[in-house]
Amino acid sequence: MSLYAIVDEFERQILKGRARFIADLNESFKDYTINGSTFDLYIRGQTRAKGFALSKFLAWTVLPNYRVAFFGKILRNAADSTRKSILELAEFIRAAIRQQELRWAWLVFFADQDLPSNVQNLVEKFDVQEIGIGVVNAKSGMMIHSNNLLGKSLKRYLHVDRLMSRIGRNDS
Amino acid sequence: MTLKRVQKFGLFNYMGSAIALLQLAYLILLRPLIHSQFLELAAVATLFMVGVIIGRALYYQRSHVVVSYDEEGFLIAKGSKKTESHLWNEFRNVSLFADSSGQLNVRMYFEKDGLYVDIPVSRAGGDAYELRSFVQRKLKS
Numbered sequence: 001m002s003l004y005a006i007v008d009e010f011e012r013q014i015l016k017g018r019a020r021f022i023a024d025l026n027e028s029f030k031d032y033t034i035n036g037s038t039f040d041l042y043i044r045g046q047t048r049a050k051g052f053a054l055s056k057f058l059a060w061t062v063l064p065n066y067r068v069a070f071f072g073k074i075l076r077n078a079a080d081s082t083r084k085s086i087l088e089l090a091e092f093i094r095a096a097i098r099q100q101e102l103r104w105a106w107l108v109f110f111a112d113q114d115l116p117s118n119v120q121n122l123v124e125k126f127d128v129q130e131i132g133i134g135v136v137n138a139k140s141g142m143m144i145h146s147n148n149l150l151g152k153s154l155k156r157y158l159h160v161d162r163l164m165s166r167i168g169r170n171d172s
Numbered sequence: 173m174t175l176k177r178v179q180k181f182g183l184f185n186y187m188g189s190a191i192a193l194l195q196l197a198y199l200i201l202l203r204p205l206i207h208s209q210f211l212e213l214a215a216v217a218t219l220f221m222v223g224v225i226i227g228r229a230l231y232y233q234r235s236h237v238v239v240s241y242d243e244e245g246f247l248i249a250k251g252s253k254k255t256e257s258h259l260w261n262e263f264r265n266v267s268l269f270a271d272s273s274g275q276l277n278v279r280m281y282f283e284k285d286g287l288y289v290d291i292p293v294s295r296a297g298g299d300a301y302e303l304r305s306f307v308q309r310k311l312k313s
Contacts, residue, residue, distance in 0.1 A: 012301070015270045026270040027279065030308065050272035 003074045003110045006138050006164075007041050010072060010108075013163055014043055022157040023068045024049040035099075037092050040110075041072030047103070066103030069096075075111040083122050086133075093131050104130040104150055108160070112138045120144055126151070136164055173241055179295060182235045187227030194219040194226075239296040241303070243310075248291060258289060260310040268304050276300035278307060 011028050019025045025045035032042035048065040050056060071093060075081045086109070093107050115123075115135055123144055126133050132150025136143045141164040145151035154160045198219050206212050238249040245259035258280070265281040269290060277290040278300055293300040 008301070011268075015268060015276065017270075017274070028268045029265075030304070052272070 003112055003138055004040075006110055006136070007072055007074065010163070011041055011043065014070065014158075018163070019045075019070070019158050020049060022153055023047050025068070025070055026050075034096055035092070037089070039071045040074045041070070043070040043072075044068070044100075044102075067101060069100070069102050069105045071096075071105060071107045073107070073109050075109050075115075081111065081115050081119060083116075083119050086119060086122060090126065090128065090131060090133065094128065097130055102130075104132070106132045106134065106150060106154060106158075108134045108136060108154065110136050110138060114140070134160060136160060138164075173298075179235065179237070183228065183231045186231040186235070187224050190227035190230065191220055191223030194223045237292050237295045239291055239293060239298060241291075241306075246291060248289075256289065260307065263307075263311065266304060266307045266311060268300055278303050280307070 011030075014025050015028055017024075023045050024047070025043045027045065028041065028043040030041060032039050034042075044067065046065050046067050048063045049059045073080075073089065090107065093105050096102070097105055114120075114137060120135070123133050123135055124147055126146035127148050129148060130150070132146055132148060132152075132154055134143055134145040134151060134154040141161075143155070143161045143164060145154045145160075195216070198215060202215060203212070206215060232252065234251040236251060238247075240247045240249075245257060245262075247255060247257040249255045263280045263282060265284050267279045267281070269277045269279040271277060275292065275294040277292050277294070279288050279290050281288045291303065293303050
């Protein structure tokens with residue numbers, strides 16, 4: 001399955017509510033450009049779920065209404081997968097968080113090979129609180145993520161790893 | 173291309189409401205006056221049929237969504253009165269928006285993060301992803 005098809009499947013699953021335990025991500029853009037940088041997938045939403053009747057009332061009274069976003073980027077070549085380019089994008093996301101008054105954001109990279117070990121280390125040790133970084137390897141179906149709360153939530157709440165193995169099963 | 177799927181939930185909702193109101197009116201106004209069991213049964217059956225017809229008419233008059241689009245633009249008709257039409261070149265950006273009931277709309281922005289129009293593709297029985305791709309190609313050209 002191509003990286004583009006995986007990004008499409010990601011979008012479908014998130015719009016179906018895959019992230020609902022942590023946020024209601026309900027608006028999705030493809031090839032979205034912010035301040036000159038283009039993301040293959042940009043999904044935004046809020047932490048307060050909509051729901052119906054009782055769940056709506058509970059969400060309204062209990063949950064804070066933070067704006068959050070999910071950025072997805074395909075790593076097309078080796079130049080995209082350097083330490084420098086990853087750090088630049090993370091810095092860019094920090095600026096976008098301030099600009100769009102987001103509470104937090106996920107940044108997920110889609111690659112079709114393992115990243116160099118220094119980049120993997122960078123991702124795993126990334127500790128900016130308001131950004132969760134993940135790297136999905138389309139070939140192996142493995143995912144690495146930053147060790148902060150948002151990075152872990154990619155596995156715990158968005159179940160990105162399970163989604164990858166499901167895509168792999170459907171593909172074979 | 174024209175998309176016009178009947179929303180079963182919406183249709184049954186209108187029918188159910190019309191039937192319930194008519195049966196309630198019958199219980200309060202007519203039933204005390206009818207003493208024959210046959211007439212009672214006939215009245216209930218007749219009101220049921222009338223409820224179905226009224227509910228269906230109300231659905232098509234108020235809620236039925238039809239989406240038509242071609243290379244130039246699109247038209248959204250909701251019910252028998254409300255219609256909205258636009259050309260693709262009026263818009264600058266497009267997104268997919270999942271509403272509270274999980275139905276997908278193609279959201280057309282007149283300017284980035286500004287005013288927008290929602291095309292209720294899922295409600296009309298179309299594929300929102302397909303229409304979004306089509307629109308993206310139109311906006312890029």
